[in-house]
Amino acid sequence: MNQILKNDATIRWAVLGFFVLAVAGYFMEAWVQNNIMFGLARGLAVLGLMVLWRTGLISFGHALYFGIGAYVVGLVDRNFGISDIFLRLFLAVGASAFVGFFLGFILRKYRGIFFAMLNLAFSMVLYGILVKVESLGSTDGFSVSQTTILGWTPENKYALFAAIVFVCAVGAILVQCYLKTALGTLTTAIRDNELRVEYLGFSVARAIHLKYIMSAGLAGASGALLAMALGQVDPDSMVNWPVSGELVFITVMAGPGSVIAPFLGGVAFEFLRTYAFELAPEAWQLIVGATLLGIIFFLPMGLWSLLERIWKRRGVSS
Amino acid sequence: MTAVPALRVTDLCKSFSGIMAANNLNVEAADGEIIGIIGANGAGKTVFVNMITGYLKPTSGKIEFQGKDITGIEPRNATHVGVCRSFQVSQVFMSMTVEENLLTALSICKQAGRAMLQSPRAPDLLIECEKLMELYNITGHRDQVASTLSQGVRKLLDIAMAVVSNPKILLLDEPTSGVSVEEKFGIMDIVIQALREQGATVLFVEHDMEIVERYVDRVLAFYQGEIICDAPPAEALINPQVIEYVIGGEHAPNMNASEDAIHA
Amino acid sequence: MLAQVVTILLDGLNYASFLFIVSVGLTIVFGVLKILNVAHGAFYAWGAYAAAFSITQAGELGYPDWIGFLLIFASSIIVGLVLGTILERLVLSRMYAQDEVLIALATFGVFLCLEDAILLVFGVDPYFAYQPMAVLGNVVIGGVFRDVYSLTLFALALVVAVSCWWVLTKTKWGKLIAVVIYDREISQAMGINVSAVYLIVFIIGAALGALGGAYVAPTTSVAPGFGIDVIVLSFAVVVIGGMGSIPGALIGSILVGVLRAVAVHQFPELELFVVFAVMAGVLIVRPEGLFAPPKARTI
Numbered sequence: 001m002n003q004i005l006k007n008d009a010t011i012r013w014a015v016l017g018f019f020v021l022a023v024a025g026y027f028m029e030a031w032v033q034n035n036i037m038f039g040l041a042r043g044l045a046v047l048g049l050m051v052l053w054r055t056g057l058i059s060f061g062h063a064l065y066f067g068i069g070a071y072v073v074g075l076v077d078r079n080f081g082i083s084d085i086f087l088r089l090f091l092a093v094g095a096s097a098f099v100g101f102f103l104g105f106i107l108r109k110y111r112g113i114f115f116a117m118l119n120l121a122f123s124m125v126l127y128g129i130l131v132k133v134e135s136l137g138s139t140d141g142f143s144v145s146q147t148t149i150l151g152w153t154p155e156n157k158y159a160l161f162a163a164i165v166f167v168c169a170v171g172a173i174l175v176q177c178y179l180k181t182a183l184g185t186l187t188t189a190i191r192d193n194e195l196r197v198e199y200l201g202f203s204v205a206r207a208i209h210l211k212y213i214m215s216a217g218l219a220g221a222s223g224a225l226l227a228m229a230l231g232q233v234d235p236d237s238m239v240n241w242p243v244s245g246e247l248v249f250i251t252v253m254a255g256p257g258s259v260i261a262p263f264l265g266g267v268a269f270e271f272l273r274t275y276a277f278e279l280a281p282e283a284w285q286l287i288v289g290a291t292l293l294g295i296i297f298f299l300p301m302g303l304w305s306l307l308e309r310i311w312k313r314r315g316v317s318s
Numbered sequence: 319m320t321a322v323p324a325l326r327v328t329d330l331c332k333s334f335s336g337i338m339a340a341n342n343l344n345v346e347a348a349d350g351e352i353i354g355i356i357g358a359n360g361a362g363k364t365v366f367v368n369m370i371t372g373y374l375k376p377t378s379g380k381i382e383f384q385g386k387d388i389t390g391i392e393p394r395n396a397t398h399v400g401v402c403r404s405f406q407v408s409q410v411f412m413s414m415t416v417e418e419n420l421l422t423a424l425s426i427c428k429q430a431g432r433a434m435l436q437s438p439r440a441p442d443l444l445i446e447c448e449k450l451m452e453l454y455n456i457t458g459h460r461d462q463v464a465s466t467l468s469q470g471v472r473k474l475l476d477i478a479m480a481v482v483s484n485p486k487i488l489l490l491d492e493p494t495s496g497v498s499v500e501e502k503f504g505i506m507d508i509v510i511q512a513l514r515e516q517g518a519t520v521l522f523v524e525h526d527m528e529i530v531e532r533y534v535d536r537v538l539a540f541y542q543g544e545i546i547c548d549a550p551p552a553e554a555l556i557n558p559q560v561i562e563y564v565i566g567g568e569h570a571p572n573m574n575a576s577e578d579a580i581h582a
Numbered sequence: 583m584l585a586q587v588v589t590i591l592l593d594g595l596n597y598a599s600f601l602f603i604v605s606v607g608l609t610i611v612f613g614v615l616k617i618l619n620v621a622h623g624a625f626y627a628w629g630a631y632a633a634a635f636s637i638t639q640a641g642e643l644g645y646p647d648w649i650g651f652l653l654i655f656a657s658s659i660i661v662g663l664v665l666g667t668i669l670e671r672l673v674l675s676r677m678y679a680q681d682e683v684l685i686a687l688a689t690f691g692v693f694l695c696l697e698d699a700i701l702l703v704f705g706v707d708p709y710f711a712y713q714p715m716a717v718l719g720n721v722v723i724g725g726v727f728r729d730v731y732s733l734t735l736f737a738l739a740l741v742v743a744v745s746c747w748w749v750l751t752k753t754k755w756g757k758l759i760a761v762v763i764y765d766r767e768i769s770q771a772m773g774i775n776v777s778a779v780y781l782i783v784f785i786i787g788a789a790l791g792a793l794g795g796a797y798v799a800p801t802t803s804v805a806p807g808f809g810i811d812v813i814v815l816s817f818a819v820v821v822i823g824g825m826g827s828i829p830g831a832l833i834g835s836i837l838v839g840v841l842r843a844v845a846v847h848q849f850p851e852l853e854l855f856v857v858f859a860v861m862a863g864v865l866i867v868r869p870e871g872l873f874a875p876p877k878a879r880t881i
Contacts, residue, residue: 058684124861132853186422188413193411199371200400200409245620283698289696296684
């Protein structure tokens with residue numbers, strides 16, 4: 001584990017990149033700061049989906065864990081006045097990973113379209129509950145009070161921004177370490193050939209279960225951060241099926257190439273949406289949808305592969 | 319008292335909706351023995367292999383490995399006790415290179431303890447990987463992605479991945495199927511020599527009688543889910559039943575041709 | 583008491599008929615093309631908008647109200663033909679070799695595009711195309727007041743079900759489709775124009791989705807976001823019945839329709855929950871659905 005931490009180039013770049021971003025954020029306009037904050041928060045969920053995707057699984061229902069994370073933050077705030085970012089995160093991740101642990105026993109047997117659909121069904125069950133239960137705010141949801149950081153109440157949004165950058169950096173590094181272990185290499189191995197993995201003596205179901213819990217926890221953290229960044233939770237923008245669709249969209253847009261890609265994808269998505277909305281308020285979805293199609297057709301390995309290509313070309317010419 | 323056999327199969331049966339794919343199979347295999355399994359298509363050879371390695375659950379009967387009952391074991395647990403297999407169609411990680419394939423295989427089977435949290439590029443695994451590539455003569459293909467390998471090399475990789483855990487018993491399902499005629503003997507030379515060195519008991523399914531004759535100590539001939547002959551190759555290959563139901567079925571045109579030649 | 587049972591039953595059947603018309607298109611497309619079409623919800627919305635728009639236009643131009651029925655069918659066919667052809671030829675026909683979930687995601691992209699294209703074409707204001715409903719008036723069944731229009735939905739569902747069954751089991755076309763479902767490559771080798779079969783089946787599926795929307799349009803206000811809920815509901819129906827099975831879609835619709843009607847009248851807070859809980863339950867117990875079509879052996 002230590003070996004991996006010391007020698008991995010991706011981790012070095014991630015640390016550098018997130019550090020630069022945290023500093024740069026201080027000088028950004030509010031709307032840019034917000035967009036990046038939302039994008040990074042979504043990126044955490046996408047990171048988990050990327051691990052599943054590398055294993056050959058796509059979930060159309062991770063809004064379930066996203067929503068659990070967000071609503072846990074809202075509920076512990078409303079009922080117990082818990083406002084600390086790390087305490088909120090811990091509870092949100094715990095709750096979503098816990099649910100992921102239980103549902104994982106069922107889902108680890110499913111593949112392909114059935115995996116996608118069963119996840120969708122579970123997420124819609126939660127949605128069905130949330131929109132009807134008055135005490136959970138039904139369709140309107142409820143607001144989340146300001147986030148504090150280790151007992152300190154920041155005066156502007158920058159503190160939250162920096163904290164989110166920090167959390168995302170930690171998430172990226174942990175997942176990178178995981179992917180570099182033998183357990184982590186089981187992603188591609190399972191996607192390529194489950195039969196062989198079984199015959200090598202490892203339970204595919206167990207490996208998938210573990211990844212599923214991980215993706216659930218990450219989606220929970222993602223929802224929690226977004227709830228804090230928005231100061232609000234509601235079922236339609238956090239649990240309904242288009243939220244799951246959006247997360248999968250960002251996963252494909254970012255590409256499976258690197259643990260940094262999901263955050264890049266998340267931020268890119270946020271800006272795409274903002275600009276599309278500015279350009280054509282009534283047709284922003286059209287632009288977003290067309291982008292998705294374009295990426296599926298022309299950039300199947302996502303934005304990250306584009307960066308890699310540019311990177312390599314530079315390396316050759318210099 | 320004789321030593322406990324490496325593999326003992328007693329009254330093994332498997333039926334698929336009433337059809338007996340395996341009917342009262344009784345087999346014993348000693349340590350280090352190399353056994354050829356022959357039979358026409360649908361004779362029950364692969365069903366036999368699949369049952370021993372846990373892919374199929376037998377309807378009745380018993381499979382013992384070194385005296386321990388392993389009937390109906392999960393494939394991964396079969397691997398843990400030391401019963402491994404290769405496949406008729408090579409089962410490798412298609413998007414990985416030869417080296418990555420072997421490293422992944424090595425790190426998975428060394429999962430005991432905290433090894434799964436190590437990098438698969440740990441020094442000890444790299445050394446073992448090197449040895450395996452050497453042994454199976456695939457070092458030259460180290461950085462080639464598996465999907466681009468020739469059938470023969472992929473077959474070698476498949477077998478190399480089956481032996482990473484040093485199995486006591488290895489079942490090879492048609493190790494030379496899909497391999498060109500020129501490659502066949504080369505591959506079998508490599509495989510059998512490597513396995514003899516490891517001292518594993520080998521059972522392999524084979525259609526090519528030349529290969530059977532050359533490499534095996536004993537032949538099991540299957541016909542309609544039953545073993546119709548269990549004898550050394552010199553004896554088995556001239557057994558009239560075997561000629562009629564197994565060899566005749568496969569090589570009938572050739573035999574007729576040679577008969578014609580004699581008459582002429 | 584009786585009135586309540588009748589209400590629940592009528593509501594349930596009404597809802598079931600509606601769900602069946604929408605999901606049968608989805609399940610046919612899945613069965614033949616092996617595509618989970620998220621854009622089906624957009625066909626539904628387009629059908630509704632096209633019908634509502636043409637009916638209100640016809641009303642303003644002074645045509646008689648019954649003309650609305652013609653317009654409903656005309657708009658579904660046109661929407662199915664135009665959008666179905668565009669989507670199949672432009673997007674799906676290039677993707678058949680890809681992973682099924684990735685294709686589903688691509689149709690999600692199409693869904694987003696079509697959702698907004700509606701607003702560009704028809705504007706953001708809601709439409710009220712009440713005329714066809716007004717023509718048929720009301721009736722009293724078992725002491726319950728009902729509009730005749732929603733009862734005709736039941737008849738329409740029956741017609742759709744019977745014609746699907748007839749085409750698939752009694753005609754040459756049905757056999758052709760069965761062959762293509764069983765093995766695409768062999769059908770191609772046998773000289774069947776698989777690409778044409780795919781296109782036609784997709785257009786029919788799209789037209790059925792549009793018909794569902796068009797027929798519902800007169801009973802409600804047609805406004806932005808019309809297709810969002812329908813798509814997951816028809817997913818639920820199709821999954822419960824067995825993806826690709828038409829009898830499955832029928833049973834799934836009745837089950838979901840009646841359950842929802844019971845929930846709406848007795849336990850309103852469970853309205854959505856119950857549908858998706860059943861969907862999850864079926865996936866857990868019988869992942870292939872209650873009526874799974876036979877599968878070709880893979881190993």
